Amino acid sequence: MNFVTPAFAQAAGAPGTQDILIQIAPFGIILVIMYFLILRPQQRRQKSHQDMVANVRRGDTVVTAGGLIGKVSKVNDETEVEVEIAQNVKVRVLRGMISDVRSKGEPVKEG
Numbered sequence: 001m002n003f004v005t006p007a008f009a010q011a012a013g014a015p016g017t018q019d020i021l022i023q024i025a026p027f028g029i030i031l032v033i034m035y036f037l038i039l040r041p042q043q044r045r046q047k048s049h050q051d052m053v054a055n056v057r058r059g060d061t062v063v064t065a066g067g068l069i070g071k072v073s074k075v076n077d078e079t080e081v082e083v084e085i086a087q088n089v090k091v092r093v094l095r096g097m098i099s100d101v102r103s104k105g106e107p108v109k110e111g
Contacts, residue, residue: 076092
């Protein structure tokens with residue numbers, strides 16, 4: 001006696017591409033959600049930090065990653081600035097180590 005018809009047995013065979021897509025779809029949705037909730041805001045913060053560091057001028061009050069607060073006395077080049085942390089105490093700081101610009105100083109003198 002045969003209880004299973006041949007047509008029914010063929011339909012229950014190997015999983016098709018539709019089944020695989022249904023199994024992979026949740027992972028794709030999770031990746032998209034992670035991109036919008038984690039990666040994209042992080043990229044925006046990084047870009048705003050780069051813009052802030054690139055626009056540091058003489059007279060700005062800055063906070064370094066080490067916690068030092070000082071006033072920019074000289075912009076040496078694209079990679080470092082000179083910061084006065086106390087009267088007549090100046091240190092060279094890499095621009096990447098500036099974590100915050102507290103107050104803006106005077107504009108650059110032209111001429």
